[in-house]
Amino acid sequence: AGKIAVITPYLAQPGTQFYVEAFQAAAKDKAWDVNVIDTKGDVAAVISRLEDAATQKVDAVVINVDPAQVEAGLAAVKDAGIPVVGMDAGASPYLVTNVTSNGYAMAADTAAYVANRIEGKGSVVMFVFDAFPPVQVRGVIADAVFGNNPDIKVLDRVTPDVSDGGIADSRAKMEAILAANPDKGSISAVWAAWDQPALGALQAIEAAGRQDEGIVITGIDANPQAREAIAAGGNFEASMAQDFHGIGAAAAEAVAQTLSGKPPKSSVTYVPTKLITIDNVKE
């Protein structure tokens, strides 16, 4: 048996929940005692909880946050001789390994999908969140893809208020954008850096009765709510599925290997992603 602390500021996010659950499921088989700690978006509190875990002398720590921001805590954990595995965290010398999906690739896939679906021309609304490094990279890639299409105009680059989960504020923002662009065809697509804004935009479009204008919506994460929307065959056409269970399970495996004295050799472990559309959503 081992005592494992899983520390994240992002437990409220569906993706995080899935891999934490997968991790817990794997831990059950291994008879670990897992303590999941959510700091509700507070990164400095992650450092505090890392320090507490070091004091408490757990056997291993799993983090889901940018390691560069919590190095003070990681150092404390390292001093206590406790190994740390990153679960969708980031590259860092303090980590045994980081288990993740490739964020650049996911953004490239969805942005390219949008560009292709609107045949390289039209106006796109982007929903981004640059304050959060893993999401920020997605925006950068999408900017590059749209920028590479001279006839694609980015109508608005919206940062929604995420304090309510992101759907409602995105919806309100989209409603205003729809009101400001009332003509059919004046909006070709909505590219969202994650699913919640995409869902908000979808609701706004449907509520405005403009679901038949062929506005293409994509998200990232392919959370269940997004999958349902894609399966319904409406404007929400595509999202990227990260293999959350895979990430959780792989992180658990990495912890197991480390505890048994044979840590994984590579500092990053990629778990494959997949573009979800109406064609494969049922799988």
Next chain:
Amino acid sequence: MDGRRCRPPDRVSDMTLLSINGLDKSFAGARALGGASLEVRAGEVHALMGENGAGKSTLIKVLAGVVKPDAGAIAIDGASVTIGSPADSLRLGLRFIHQELSVVPHLSVAENIFLGRDYPRRWGVMIDWDGLNRRAAAVLAGLGVNHIPPGRKMARLSVGDQMLVKIATAFQDASVEGGAPARLYVMDEPTAALSAEESQRLFAVIRRLRAAGAGIIYVSHRLDEVMELADRLTVLRDGATVATRDIAGLQKLEVIELMIGRRFAEGYPPRLAPVSSEVALNVEGLSTAYLQDVTFEVRKGEILGLAGLEGAGQSEVIRAIVGADGGHDGAVSLAGRPVKIEEPVSAWAKGLAFLPRERRQEGLVSSASIAGNVSLPHLDDLVRFGLVLDRAAEAEQAVDLGRKVKLKSKGPRQKVRELSGGNQQKVVFARAIAGSPDVLLLDEPTRGVDVGARYDIHALLRELTAEGKAVVLASSDLPELVYMADRIIVFRDGKVATTVSTEGLDQAGLAALCFGTPTAPSA
């Protein structure tokens, strides 16, 4: 007001309406009441007397359900009662006019009157605002008050008018048509903020209630008024009842002796030195939204009285001089030098001391200590190393001045909130005389202060003037003005009506001047 009373004595029944026995109450170890007893009969006005801090208000608060006694019994009509809350007290037929005015400023006069009662309604649902205002007007009229519009926000009234509303509120059951008076009315210094004329109207109502069989407990530091109005009196000293007497045949001196436990002659201390010829304060053409062209001067060693009906401009002049309400037109000079004062801070800095009219709203930080309140305008004189507050010196100052004004307290660090009303007033006065100001601007400085301490304050004023300080004294207490001031300015509608010397002036003469009676003698 000659102290002669004409009332049929047989109206006082022998039925005991309220009896209080052996009431004890301590606040954090300090005894406020210890063995207080009181018996009030139906149809009598019973005065409750005692020095500041004797326990009068505490006893009243016990009756009102605000303070829970530690021991003691209360019975009404012979049946023992426990009063757990103000609501209980009201239900038992007790009505109160408390010493400290408490009103809801942002509600209308009418709503303040009917606070806690059911409002009249239309169709059983909507509040009938017209009906409410009509009823409020009727209640006010029962007290002879017709100048206060029931729809006006309470915050817009003068404090005197607010007091009238509170008094009318207590009387409302009796003043509506066909209404029966409550059992017992308890009044804690109701006249402290009233003019002489308003007091007379209050007394008329009190007599009417007495005639209708209600009991009245009446607290006041104005002996004349007590002798005129009351049937019996009970004296508290240090929380204990020391005597209950019939007023008939009782002398004022005896009452004072019962209160303070020694012989003491009521009166005013004599002047100690002549008025200087040097001018201390000169005000020329002072005008504000309310005042028109006020001009006067005060010489060193002089006490200048400000008189007039409530709201005639006495307070406004003082407030304008210290810049309490922002700017004004006209010129002010101190000892011949023109000064510009737009904020109270500069007034204090220039050697003017200001004692505002309302101790609770304008005077005191009640959560702070006695020392902290006294030192407030003088903090800059109490620093070491340029910024550290010298607490020892601060406390010393408070102890020193407290002794001078006969402050009854547990020490300089006691919170002002815990002091009795009269003692709070002494704190404000102590602040004004601290730091040896050149000119004192005093607005009702002895309001609520007992006879003994009042004499001491007057003696202090005499000493200060002998040192060459100038005093401007606004007061609604006409004897105080007549006997203490050298000259009196009488205000009417924001203008100086006349200026008189107090030589040969008596109280009646001054009252006539205030009312503007044509036969009034002129100076």
Next chain:
Amino acid sequence: MASALKTYGTLIGFVLVVLFFWIEIPDTFMTAKNWLNISQQVSMLAVVAFTMTIVMVMGDFDLSVGSMASLAGIVAALAFRDGHGVWVGVALALAVGLVGGLLNGALVAYVGILPFVATLGTLTVYSGLAFLVSGGKTIFGRDIPTAFSGFARSGISLTDTVSLPSLTIVAALVLLVVWFTLEQTTFGRRLYAIGGNKEAARLAGIRVRRLRFLAFGLSGLGAATAGLMYASRVASANPTQGSGLMLDAIAAVFLGMTMSEEGEPHVAATLIGVLILGVLGNGLTQMSIDSYVREVLIGSIIVLAVASSSLGKTKG
């Protein structure tokens, strides 16, 4: 004139904002459709702000409304998932709101904890409960009956293209009820008395504790109502979705308070506060103002809007 500015300054600020958008976005801003849209967007905030007004009339705060809104949404969604009907879920959620609100009231009125501390404590508790009962997950999709999620999309058709949204109607009803309660009942007037001077109210025989207790109950009920509206609008429930409501609701009441001479809250003024917040968000987005600039503008405009009504209110 100066005094008119003090009372109507905020209202004038609001009108100027509206005029500005009308001129800048001539085609789409000043249309019935857009205003109905705005009314729908602010409806949840409005309900919370209206019932928060009840508490703030007494000089108190309720910080727990956001958590309570989230919790109520979760409770209803869980009831739906367990196969209960729409009304059962709604009734359960409202009951939770009322009980939670009364708990706040008991802590404030009977235990005597400062409203800020008490409701900050329950904010944390209700939010924790929302996470706990939901397992931290968003409940959506099949679990939410269309009768429930359809409500937020429904409305009363006014013309072919324009309809009065149901959520707007709910907010309007709550406005009416709160207005009536505060301005036309002795209950409401007593709350104002408590807010103006607790001591005077108590001395006048008003049962201050009982009224405070009840008023917090109403605030909890309002929060739960808003939570249900929110869940219906996004056809899902998650344990954080109400959390943005609290600060905005208090802000709306405070904005409204700048419009009364003595600074006491009135629910009609709260409505203006809500609309200022709603219109700014809507108009600036329509103008495609950058998100960040928008934020700076919103803050500045709020300050400017109330500045004119505040100037000179302080001395010393």
Next chain:
Amino acid sequence: MASALKTYGTLIGFVLVVLFFWIEIPDTFMTAKNWLNISQQVSMLAVVAFTMTIVMVMGDFDLSVGSMASLAGIVAALAFRDGHGVWVGVALALAVGLVGGLLNGALVAYVGILPFVATLGTLTVYSGLAFLVSGGKTIFGRDIPTAFSGFARSGISLTDTVSLPSLTIVAALVLLVVWFTLEQTTFGRRLYAIGGNKEAARLAGIRVRRLRFLAFGLSGLGAATAGLMYASRVASANPTQGSGLMLDAIAAVFLGMTMSEEGEPHVAATLIGVLILGVLGNGLTQMSIDSYVREVLIGSIIVLAVASSSLGKTKG
């Protein structure tokens, strides 16, 4: 006895919490190392809460501290990125804090806007500015000099394994300065008078406006200091990282206020409030309590801790 409970109830609650953890986590909780850890963990909150106390002594609020902390971190990080030295960045950030705080003060004291509305407005403005100047991005990695991020990891060695963290020292210094200012200077005395009765204070010759103006400046400065500490601790700056501080800081001050007879804030009491929040987080984590249950517990314990000191404080 009863009155002792009223004043010390919250302190007793705190002691009970500590005893509980001491018994439950015998090996690691009551160690110098763990307490130094806690002191470091709460240091940023502590600084904000201490300077917030200054404002709350006057009966005001500063809601903008969280945004200001974020903005200050961003400002310093941008200065670093542009190649300026550590001291330039720090000085710039503190200057921004002071100016922002004084702006709050001007709005409250001279324009006369309610503190809640004014600082809610500037909360939005400062947060928008933080996003704007940073482009919404997190600044980290090479851009942050190690001299800066190293500060939060440094400390004064006490024994071989235990050292007094620099952040703790900063917080202790701020505590000392604020305590001295509030309790030992005439400035502080005047602020308390303003909080007790603004009108009486003014008539007694206190420059109410000027002091409110300055006090808000100090609160802004404290927020900026905390923002720098935060940025140093996470070796990065992002435009939202301070946002959790505001509510917790106000909560800490309120928790402290329950310990004074008059209900006025004192900075030593605020420290207890901060520690209650910090110890609960630390202890419950060490006990491996589930996140959601932890939240429910924290809220409940806060309410219980103050309940004993509040019981019976209200009447009517």
